[in-house]
Amino acid sequence: MANLKLVGVEKAYGEVKVLKDIDLDIKSGELIVFVGPSGCGKSTLLRMIAGLERITGGDFTIDDVRMNEVPPSERGIAMVFQSYALYPHMTVRDNMAFALKLAKTPQSEIDAAIDKAARVLQLTPYLDRLPKALSGGQRQRVAIGRAIVRNPKVYLFDEPLSNLDAALRVATRIEIAQLKEAMPDSTMIYVTHDQVEAMTLASRIVVLAGGGIAQVGTPLELYERPENEFVAQFIGSPSMNLLSGEIVETGARTRIRLEGGGEAWSTIATEARDKGLKVNLGVRPEDLVPASEGTGLYTGEVEITEALGEVTLLYFKKDGDRQVVAKLPGIHRELRHASVTLTADPAKIHLFSNGRSLLYRDG
Amino acid sequence: MHPAIQAILTIVIGVGGCIGYFWASNLFLDKVLFPARGPEAGRNIGRANMIRPWLFLAPAMIALGLYLAYPVFATLKLSLFSKGGDTFVGFGNYAAMxxxxxxxxxxxxxxxxxxxxxxxxxxxxxxxxxxxxxxxxxxxxxxxxxxxxxxxxxxxxxxxxxxxxxxxxxxxxxxxxxxxxxKFEGGIGSVLILQILPAIMLGVFAALMVWLLWSLIAPMARGMREGIWTRLGRILGAAITLGLALVTAGWAIGAMTADLPYGTPQxxxxxxxxxxxxxxxxxxxxxxxxxxxxxxxxxxxxxxxxxxxxxxxxxxxxxxxxxxxxxxxxxxxxxxxxxxxxxxxxxxxxxxxxxxxxxxxxxxxxxxxxxxxxxxxxxxxxxxxxxxxxxxxxxxxxxxxxxxxxxx
CATH class of the missing domain: 1.10.3720.10 (MetI-like)
Structure with a gap:
């Protein structure tokens, strides 16, 4: 049960600001995921919330209490580290009990909390083992258990699944989702670079880029209505295609002529003064469909096909550094080296001007 | 000859000798003993590689044997013989010692x-x-x-x-x-620094030992299950800490009551x-x-x-x-x-x-x-x-x- 609020938070190392103007409102019970490319500062932001990094500017409050100078252990948070950070010389039980012992919790309460967490995480048979005698997945669960027994207001996860193999990652991801379900009141912040984790776990995603927040929204909002080209290309795999062109017809629907000669309609409304505006048209690979020649938005020669079973990825010949990728249902190996024309549903077309989506223009 | 030149010469001969030994012995192994040619080339390479580690180990093993292992046995023998080393006296020397x-x-x-x-x-x-x-x-x-x-x-x-x-x-x-x-003349400052301060430090150490003693035996008192060796270690540690606590406590009292000979160089x-x-x-x-x-x-x-x-x-x-x-x-x-x-x-x-x-x-x-x-x-x-x-x-x-x- 905690509302977190970040207002104008920044992190500077000397003159270099790695994070600036971070405004974020996190409601009690949310599972917020920080995603972004490596070096975007997502882990730093998490560590600032944890209190492991100093906040060099702005205000951070939990339930309206300013936390900037509060020691980490008094913030009511618990963190699960990427490397688990288990104490190697302590048994599973002692690992989980450490914080409670330091807080001088009565032994009976400690035992009860550990037994409960161990039951939930299926760790009961392993309580008297040392971490080195556990598998990666079990260690991960101990790390989560260590957080649970403290009954914190806020859970922080720093790329908790990145050290697990692919199968275990999916299983543990589901476990975390179930854990969240079982504790609907707890607030969780989860850092990852894996957008599948972000899309599946998050109630809201915070996309970080270049030291700031690129967009905050539910997973579907980010997928369907990206605010800018960065988010558009970051969410979704393969990333969204961007084609440059200009607006030739405005109104409730907009017609765009593309540099390659194609044309497309979009359901995004524009005004008369937008005519001639240079835009980037964005369309996701999975939204592209084959069309008869001369009617599509893009025509090109397929260079490589990747048949994945349920879909086939078509990689078109590069034009400059821009490569168009299409994702078609079924298997289409025969399209290799063929000339293919593509079109898309006008409702699935995104338009960006100067990197920003026309959907989010003021006024 | 100047000793410095002798030293340099020793280094050159010693290092050169080592390099020469490894080079020549490996050459002999690869070219003469098990040459990597002819009908048994593959087998010879394998055999040469079996022997090679021993070539590298041999100097150290010989030196250690000569200067470490042999003296141990020689000393053992000497310790069982009389002063001059001629008559066997059994454990007489040990008894005398x-x-x-x-x-x-x-x-x-x-x-x-x-x-x-x-x-x-x-x-x-x-x-x-x-x-x-x-x-x-x-x-x-x-x-x-x-x-x-x-x-x-x-x-x-x-x-x-x-x-x-x-x-x-x-x-x-x-x-x-x-x-x-x-500098200490026996005034209040001397008592403070030379008697009270050491007594406090020793007392703190003794208290620390008591605390350590308690934390060693407390789990046993609670009846925690553990291996026999852990338990023995605990008892041994408890005995040591108890001894240290008693000794330092005694010293602390000694420091308090000592009559120090101020003014005389020690x-x-x-x-x-x-x-x-x-x-x-x-x-x-x-x-x-x-x-x-x-x-x-x-x-x-x-x-x-x-x-x-x-x-x-x-x-x-x-x-x-x-x-x-x-x-x-x-x-x-x-x-x-x-x-x-x-x-x-x-x-x-x-x-x-x-x-x-x-x-x-x-x-x-x-x-x-x-x-x-x-x-x-x-x-x-x-x-x-x-x-x-x-x-x-x-x-x-x-x-x-x-x-x-x-x-x-």
């Missing part, structure tokens, strides 16, 4: 050294390693603390002899310790019993640097995120140090401790150079030297050497075992 007061004095001194020096050097080293960890002049401080390691034991003894030096009361004192000592090295500690200071001064360097590296190896996790769990600086860092480097602490223990058991130069075992400061190695080379008694001297070896061996085995465990 046991009857000597000086031998038991050496055993007592060695036991004292064994308890104090490794503990003090490891503790100071750990303290220095931790305190110099994150400050900009940490490396400068570490270099200074490490420097005594570069001084020979005899050189260090000479330096410390000057510190302990005493002149007549009417002359200027050149010894640092006496210079400070002469010849520190002739004060029976306590001169042992003045000698130990030299070795502690030297070994602290060693302990610090090894433990500093170990502390850096403690994963940062376990420390961060402990911060989040609410541990303060002391708890992080004693409950997170120290347990994680316990293996290294054991290795450092046992390594210094072995040095201590062999201690000779410091005692030889500073007191030569007089005034109750004899140690085993110097006792052995006195018997062997001063009294020319090969039998008893060898028996003393065997005793030292028997004392060192278990610690050495444990040291090698812990060091290997650390490396894995």
């Amino acid at each position: 046991m009857g000597e007061a000086k031998f038991w004095e050496s055993m007592r001194s060695n036991a004292l050294w064994l308890v104090v020096v490794p503990a003090a050097a490891t503790a100071f080293g750990l303290l220095a390693a931790q305190l110099t960890d994150r400050i900009w002049w940490g490396n400068i401080a570490k270099s200074l603390i490490f420097m005594p390691m570069a001084i020979s034991f005899v050189g260090a003894s000479v330096i410390w002899k000057l510190i302990y030096d005493a002149r007549a009361a009417d002359q200027a004192q050149i010894g640092l310790l006496n210079t400070i000592w002469m 010849t520190w090295l002739t004060i029976p019993f306590w001169n042992n500690f003045f000698l130990m200071a030299v070795l502690i001064w030297i070994q602290t640097g060693f302990a610090m360097v090894i433990l500093s590296a170990a502390l850096r190896g403690v994963p940062e995120d376990t420390i961060e996790a402990a911060i989040l769990d609410g541990a303060n600086a002391f708890q992080i140090f004693f409950k997170i860092k120290v347990p994680q480097i316990m293996g290294t602490i054991v290795v450092v401790w046992t390594t210094i223990t072995i040095v201590v058991l062999k201690v000779f130069d410091i005692v030889r150079a500073m007191t030569n075992g007089q005034w109750g400061s004899q140690v085993l190695a110097n006792y052995m030297y006195d018997k062997l080379f001063t009294a020319q008694d090969w039998g008893v001297g060898s028996a003393a050497a065997m005793v030292i070896m028997l004392l060192v061996t278990p610690i050495l085995v444990w040291n090698v075992y812990s060091a290997r465990k650390e490396m894995r």
Whole structure:
């Protein structure tokens, strides 16, 4: 049960600001995921919330209490580290009990909390083992258990699944989702670079880029209505295609002529003064469909096909550094080296001007 | 020939000889004995590679056998023969040695050294390693603390002899310790610094030991299930801490009630019993640097995120140090401790150079030297050497075992 609020938070190392103007409102019970490319500062932001990094500017409050100078252990948070950070010389039980012992919790309460967490995480048979005698997945669960027994207001996860193999990652991801379900009141912040984790776990995603927040929204909002080209290309795999062109017809629907000669309609409304505006048209690979020649938005020669079973990825010949990728249902190996024309549903077309989506223009 | 030229010549011949040996022996193996050609080329390569490690090991094994293994057996034999080495006397030498007061004095001194020096050097080293960890002049401080390691034991003894030096009361004192000592005239300040302060420190140490004793036996009192060895370790540790607590408490009372001879310069090295500690200071001064360097590296190896996790769990600086860092480097602490223990058991130069075992400061190695080379008694001297070896061996085995465990 905690509302977190970040207002104008920044992190500077000397003159270099790695994070600036971070405004974020996190409601009690949310599972917020920080995603972004490596070096975007997502882990730093998490560590600032944890209190492991100093906040060099702005205000951070939990339930309206300013936390900037509060020691980490008094913030009511618990963190699960990427490397688990288990104490190697302590048994599973002692690992989980450490914080409670330091807080001088009565032994009976400690035992009860550990037994409960161990039951939930299926760790009961392993309580008297040392971490080195556990598998990666079990260690991960101990790390989560260590957080649970403290009954914190806020859970922080720093790329908790990145050290697990692919199968275990999916299983543990589901476990975390179930854990969240079982504790609907707890607030969780989860850092990852894996957008599948972000899309599946998050109630809201915070996309970080270049030291700031690129967009905050539910997973579907980010997928369907990206605010800018960065988010558009970051969410979704393969990333969204961007084609440059200009607006030739405005109104409730907009017609765009593309540099390659194609044309497309979009359901995004524009005004008369937008005519001639240079835009980037964005369309996701999975939204592209084959069309008869001369009617599509893009025509090109397929260079490589990747048949994945349920879909086939078509990689078109590069034009400059821009490569168009299409994702078609079924298997289409025969399209290799063929000339293919593509079109898309006008409702699935995104338009960006100067990197920003026309959907989010003021006024 | 000038000695320097001789030294250089020795180095050139020695190093050249080594290179020549490895080159020629490998050449012989590959070209003459098992050449990698002809119908058995493949098999010959395999056979040559089976032999090659022995070529590299042979010089060291021969040298160790000649200068280490053989002397052990020769010493064992000598220890069973009479003074001149001609008549077999069985364990007569050992019996004679046991009857000597000086031998038991050496055993007592060695036991004292064994308890104090490794503990003090490891503790100071750990303290220095931790305190110099994150400050900009940490490396400068570490270099200074490490420097005594570069001084020979005899050189260090000479330096410390000057510190302990005493002149007549009417002359200027050149010894640092006496210079400070002469500043105390017996007033309130003297009592405070020389009696109350040490008494408090000893009292705190005794209290610490009692606390340690309690934390060792408390789990047993609660009836915790554990292995027989853990339990034995607990009982042994409890006995040691109890002994230390009683002794230091006694010292604390002694410090409070002592009647100190103010105004008289002290010849520190002739004060029976306590001169042992003045000698130990030299070795502690030297070994602290060693302990610090090894433990500093170990502390850096403690994963940062376990420390961060402990911060989040609410541990303060002391708890992080004693409950997170120290347990994680316990293996290294054991290795450092046992390594210094072995040095201590062999201690000779410091005692030889500073007191030569007089005034109750004899140690085993110097006792052995006195018997062997001063009294020319090969039998008893060898028996003393065997005793030292028997004392060192278990610690050495444990040291090698812990060091290997650390490396894995």
